[in-house]
Amino acid sequence: MTTLDDFRARTREWLAVNCPPGARGPGQIPIGSRSLSLDADTRLWLERMAERGWTVPTWPRQYGGAELDNAHYRVLIEELTRINARPPLTGRGVNYIGPTILELGTDDQKARWLPGIARGEGAWAMGYSEPGAGSDLASLTTRAERSGDTWRINGRKTWTSDAHYCDYIFVLARTSPGARKHDGISLLLVDMHQPGVQVHPIRLLSGASPFNETVFVDAIASAGDLIGGEGNGWTVGKRLLQFERSTHAGINISGSQGGRSEASRLPERIARYVPLVDGRLQDAAVRTSLIQHQQAEHAQRLTQARAIEELKARAPGFTSSAVKLTGALLQQQGDELLQTAMGTSGLGVEGDDFSSEETDQLRGWLYRKSLTIAGGTKEIQLNIIAKRVLGLPD
Numbered sequence: 001m002t003t004l005d006d007f008r009a010r011t012r013e014w015l016a017v018n019c020p021p022g023a024r025g026p027g028q029i030p031i032g033s034r035s036l037s038l039d040a041d042t043r044l045w046l047e048r049m050a051e052r053g054w055t056v057p058t059w060p061r062q063y064g065g066a067e068l069d070n071a072h073y074r075v076l077i078e079e080l081t082r083i084n085a086r087p088p089l090t091g092r093g094v095n096y097i098g099p100t101i102l103e104l105g106t107d108d109q110k111a112r113w114l115p116g117i118a119r120g121e122g123a124w125a126m127g128y129s130e131p132g133a134g135s136d137l138a139s140l141t142t143r144a145e146r147s148g149d150t151w152r153i154n155g156r157k158t159w160t161s162d163a164h165y166c167d168y169i170f171v172l173a174r175t176s177p178g179a180r181k182h183d184g185i186s187l188l189l190v191d192m193h194q195p196g197v198q199v200h201p202i203r204l205l206s207g208a209s210p211f212n213e214t215v216f217v218d219a220i221a222s223a224g225d226l227i228g229g230e231g232n233g234w235t236v237g238k239r240l241l242q243f244e245r246s247t248h249a250g251i252n253i254s255g256s257q258g259g260r261s262e263a264s265r266l267p268e269r270i271a272r273y274v275p276l277v278d279g280r281l282q283d284a285a286v287r288t289s290l291i292q293h294q295q296a297e298h299a300q301r302l303t304q305a306r307a308i309e310e311l312k313a314r315a316p317g318f319t320s321s322a323v324k325l326t327g328a329l330l331q332q333q334g335d336e337l338l339q340t341a342m343g344t345s346g347l348g349v350e351g352d353d354f355s356s357e358e359t360d361q362l363r364g365w366l367y368r369k370s371l372t373i374a375g376g377t378k379e380i381q382l383n384i385i386a387k388r389v390l391g392l393p394d
């Protein structure tokens with residue numbers, strides 16, 4: 001491994017030449033689904049990064065990675081962030097199921113799934129929650145019955161984000177109905193392009209449909225696509241949840257998303273609504289809240305960096321619950337601050353009286369209320385921290 005300075009210099013040089021203009025800017029590239037066509041720059045960026053193993057920089061080379069250690073990984077992320085390059089790959093393939101297979105899959109499963117995930121082939125949905133099983137996930141009732149070389153799946157999943165354009169779904173299903181609640185569950189990989197998988201959009205008040213109900217009617221999964229052993233789904237599924245939470249927390253080092261945490265543009269946005277006097281926000285209360293928020297954001301970034309440095313595996317254990325929760329609360333606090341500063345300008349859903357940035361902010365403020373629900377609610381994270389980190393009694 002080269003010295004970090006060397007690596008930084010060579011990375012900077014390579015990125016300057018190879019990251020096309022269309023792959024730079026805010027936001028993320030929606031990637032992976034067979035049904036999404038990519039523009040030329042995005043396609044090129046993805047191919048070039050995949051060739052270097054930088055779509056999954058810490059994964060082994062044989063599965064499409066570059067085997068970077070944590071320190072080199074951080075340098076790569078810093079250099080990507082410096083030129084405002086969009087992460088070439090993010091999502092449930094690279095960040096959730098990929099590292100789970102890497103850790104708990106068989107050699108055959110790794111060879112079958114990981115190289116494709118590293119190249120961004122196929123988008124993944126998450127089939128965990130059910131109408132009667134959210135926080136109490138082990139109450140799930142979706143069933144999978146073995147039939148020769150396949151599993152036949154029947155049941156109903158809900159809140160499956162993006163399922164309407166995903167190609168695959170990882171599903172927690174009950175494979176031994178007679179077993180105790182937390183036993184007899186298995187994690188299965190399912191191709192969504194089959195008649196037995198039906199996706200029904202759930203329309204939100206805003207009119208958008210990012211969620212779906214996903215119904216399985218005799219859907220088929222191959223026997224070889226059960227991850228981590230039959231009946232071990234509770235353990236495997238919880239590990240995947242740690243990968244999910246560490247992604248939300250910005251400390252998942254599988255893809256190029258985790259750790260990519262930038263300072264928010266909050267001060268500049270607030271200054272548009274609260275008058276400045278001598279370069280300072282005139283409203284002392286807003287000024288104090290903003291400074292406290294910036295301090296907390298800085299502390300969050302330092303905590304993320306430390307968590308990544310201390311990683312021994314690709315996902316931290318219970319740290320992910322704490323950093324996910326503080327990150328979500330911080331984003332919500334920033335939203336409240338901005339909404340207060342905006343006054344009535346922050347209350348527009350649509351219409352000529354509001355700029356697109358204002359209506360986006362209102363929608364974002366409402367959407368980000370879900371950050372303390374998705375991936376396990378705030379109360380569930382607090383329970384995990386109390387029991388697993390602080391050792392408090394049940």
Ligand SMILES: Cc1cc2nc3c(=O)[nH]c(=O)nc-3n(C[C@H](O)[C@H](O)[C@H](O)COP(=O)(O)OP(=O)(O)OC[C@H]3O[C@@H](n4cnc5c(N)ncnc54)[C@H](O)[C@@H]3O)c2cc1C
Nearest residue numbers: 126127128129134135159160161370373374375376377379
């Ligand atoms: C944006 C978003 C995206 C999502 N995407 C997906 C997805 O792709 N796939 C998927 O499978 N799921 C997804 N979910 C579902 C998500 O995992 C669940 O909403 C979440 O786990 C909570 O479950 P629930 O909605 O059934 O609420 P419930 O479990 O019914 O909880 C209701 C309330 O009771 C509280 N509560 C429950 N149990 C306890 C307890 N033991 N102690 C203290 N308080 C408790 C909760 O904190 C909550 O406030 C998504 C959710 C959101 C918001």
